[in-house]
Amino acid sequence: GESRGSQLHSQAIKRLRTKLGKL
Structure with missing residues (x-):
């Protein structure tokens, strides 16, 4: 399961990185 x-x-x-990159 790991x-x-x-x-x-x-x-x-x-x-999250994509969202931060757009900002």
Whole structure:
């Protein structure tokens, strides 16, 4: 289950970085 959690966490970080980049 760690693999899935890691992927979801990385996706969330990418989304946050994208939002910050737009700002």
